[in-house]
Amino acid sequence: MKITDKEVDYVALLGRLHLEPEEKTKYRAQLDDILKYMDKLGEVPTDHVEPMAGTVELYTPMREDVVRPSLSIEEALSNAPARTGTSFRVPKVIE
């Protein structure tokens, strides 16, 4: 196996996903198959190849420093699962 149970737990935590035991078993097997398939990339020599992150040449566009309309507080909060007044409400972070 290319991926261990411990790695599945670690990756799930990094990705903020709670997995049930049967999901862990399923994902471990599927990720293992997929990663085995990825092995074929090793066949290609790439030592002198530059990596590429995107296909357009990015530049830093400049614009006038003027105030423009944006979402109102009500609009920004309109999809919040929980709110208090004009704020998003979240569970207690500091114990």
Place this chain on the structure above:
Amino acid sequence: MLELYEKTAIELGELLRTRQVASVEVTRSMLARIEATEEKLHSFVTVTPELALEMAAEADRRISAGTAGPLTGIPIAIKDNMCVKGLRASCASRILANFVAPYDATVVRRIRDAGMVILGTTNMDEFAMGSSTETSYWGPTRNPWHLDMIPGGSSGGSAASVAAGQAVVSLGSDTGGSIRLPASFCSVTGIKPTYGSVSRYGLVAYASSLDQIGPIARDATDLALMLNLLCGHDPMDSTSVPMEHPDFTSFLGKPIKGMTLGLPREFYSHLDDPDVSRVMADARKVFEGLGVSFVELSLPHLDYGIAAYYIIAPSEASSNLARYDGVKYGHRAENFDGMIDMYCRTRAEGFGAEVKRRIMLGTYALSSGYYDAYYLKAAKIRTLITEDFKSAFQTCDAILCPVAPTPPFKIGEKIDDPIQMYLTDVFTIPVNMAGLPGMSIPGGFSSTGLPVGLQLIAPHFAESRLVQLASAFQAETDHHLKRPPL
């Protein structure tokens, strides 16, 4: 005599401007067609009859006032991952099941400014991750040509709705083939424009370096009208390219004599489906008759496209989808123990199996110790794929190849075998990796009556050449005129 819902945008535009028909009548015809066929197909996530009729009435006022454009009053369906202010944009996911867009995507603003009529939002694979429209939280869309078959994905609802006459045109998005594959499987015409041609502002991100919005229509003429509307720079999307786009309609009906089409050896040696091979051979004959010559060429890294894509796209997705945390919008779990557990349970409940799989894969590929072996390696392969295309276009004007290795497959057939599902996109993925424009046009049917599409690929920003080739092909063939028996 064709029903209104069977007509193309150019035909309806003529009827509207000469006042032979009103947009409200056209819109009613589409809504009735949706009503009659939607139970079978399930192309839509949300149908918006009131909004549509309101927009149609406004379009009719514009036509009376003489301020109408070529697309005023034409009904359109929009993929459920684009923001239409006031409408739900769920991305076919439980996590956004109640998300109402607070603003318009740039493409939607352009659609409103043109006076088009929004019919609703279309079904898709969850977060556009899939090739079959089966991973939708709302259930699968069915292929209008054969209800047991998948329509292709991820823009399955957008393609099925146009094929079935539920919408005149639609918008899809394409990250690895998600416009071209369903267009091929539903026998409609669709284009993924060059990366940077069409603004992505207001498109819910899946893999930002690959995602591109594009139109789906019945033929190249309607696609040209839509490209005129959609292409152009947008200050709200820093990857949209500031350049002048041509009038795409000026390439319709233009001769293609003397053009050279490239046939990549690796694409054709992959083909073992007799129907797809026959359709490709027939297409070649049509183009030959139009004075096109062919050159065989090589894209040596084709075989590595899928492996590289399934590292790059999930990596970008794992980062993009980190925003679904149950705080700002979307679903939040009810029972949890502390902040981290709230995130984990919210996301476990909100995302479906394929989305979780890709988040896991992308997180793994980017995690420390694996970055060089996976993400960096894939990013280098991406350079090689792009260079392959660059040298290919030294010898040809465009590339002719299949969209998919097979005709549409059965619902359920590949859903539990991720790699088999991923392989469906072997011919479309390299185009996204290189950021090129790619078009899917109806090429014919399998022996069992299932659609098979052709793919045309052009150099960066040469969409006009694809329009020209497709328009010439469609003047000689009638595959695009056939409608599914519903």
